[in-house]
Amino acid sequence: MSLASLLDRAATGGRLTYDEGVRLYLEAPLNELGAAAHYRRLQMHPGNDVTYVIDTTINYTNICNVHCTFCAFFRHEGSKEGYTMSHDEVLEHVRFAAEQGATQIMIQGGVNPELRLEWFTQLFREVAAQFPKVDIHSLSVSEILGLAKVEGKSVEEILIALKESGMKSLPGAGAEILVDRVRKRISARKVGPEGWVDVMRKAQRLGMPTTATMMFGSVETKEERIEHLDVIRRLQDENPGGFTAFIPWYYVPYNTYLRGEEASGYEYLRVLAISRLYLDNLAHLQASWLTPGLKMGQIALFYGCDDMGGTILEEQVVKLAGATNQAKRADLERAIRDAGFNPVIRDTYWNVRGDVALATATA
Ligand code: SF4
Secondary structure (H helix, E strand, O other): OOHHHHHHHHHOOOOOOHHHHHHHHHHOOHHHHHHHHHHHHHHHOOOOEEEEEOEEEEOOEOEOOOOOOOOOOOEOOOOOOOOEOOHHHHHHHHHHHHHOOOOEEEEOOOOOOOOOHHHHHHHHHHHHHHOOOOEEEOOOHHHHHHHHHHHOOOHHHHHHHHHHHOEEEEOOOOOOOOOHHHHHHHOOOOOOHHHHHHHHHHHHHOOOOEEEEEEEOOOOOHHHHHHHHHHHHHHHHHOOOOEEEEEEEEOOOOOOOOOOOOOOHHHHHHHHHHHHHHOOOOOEEEOOOOOOOHHHHHHHOOOOOOEEEEOOOOOOHHHHOOOOOOOOHHHHHHHHHHOOOEEEEEOOOOOEOOOOOOOOOOO
16 A cells, blocks of 8 residues: 555544554655644544643652663652652642642652552542542552552552542553563563553553553664554553543653653654554544643644643653753643644543633633
8 A cells, every 4th residue: 555545544544553553654754644643633623622731740759669761750768869748748739739720630759668558548538628629630550559569459459549539540651662672671670561551451440531651762663662552552442432642752861871862853743643643542642742842832733632731830750851841821822822723721531621711811
């Protein structure tokens, strides 16, 4: 089949095989790949709206026993630079976010074996009681598995306890590239691809919406990026709607043990476009502007993305690796409008939040 026919098929929702995905990703000219992805995005989400969520990430501890080589954030147990916030400190951060209209918080940190399940369930109960309009979209697969280990409980038991305390959904952090060879190089102490999928599957079966991420640009090949997409697509086939969104972002190599080079804007756009085309069963593709910046985030809206992600009022993990981008709500809205779209506020579950006013007036 010619590249043009393959692009036409993918643009109209035809499923790509792994080999076809690799071929399009490696060979299709950028603009044609982007045009097909944008066409597909408009088919899936007709109209001119681009959503965003008012959220923040609270990195409650940097102590971690997983030691990923790409991570500039973690500190070993006993390190003078290690910290763990008290519940009151976390609640202060939530208050700050809620006062700015946040509807979602991500409480995420290292895998700190000192923190037991009760520490989290008490915290989430407090957050849910004090800030009922804020969704707790928190913890990564690694943190869930860390809790299962220290408690000697199953993943289901941990997830049920967290859900009952107010954590209603699980972000897709910690996926990086779901290929064994890559994980052994960059996060050898994390579970393999099947282990990550298993936690997500269990969360989805408990009715917890999840997202899926991809951190690309470390040591993986381009073919392995498509393998990653394939892992996500297979689980979504098994559990339709289990993943609400896919969020690809690139590795930021500064202050890390692994080092390397940042992916280019060109590569970022190629990844977005092939993700939109390959993940034919996943509703939303998010422009993760935090690493490439808002200007690249605007271009991403023409390469398959229908969502501008979150305001991320605070965040440390990516910042410490060298990402310096920041944006206020007004900046996000302006970026969306300047690109020709209408900014719309959503929540964690992609409900439009008409009760939360835009930061900027409509023209
Ligand atoms: S990426 Fe997460 S799990 Fe890995 S070292 Fe950093 S904090 Fe720990």
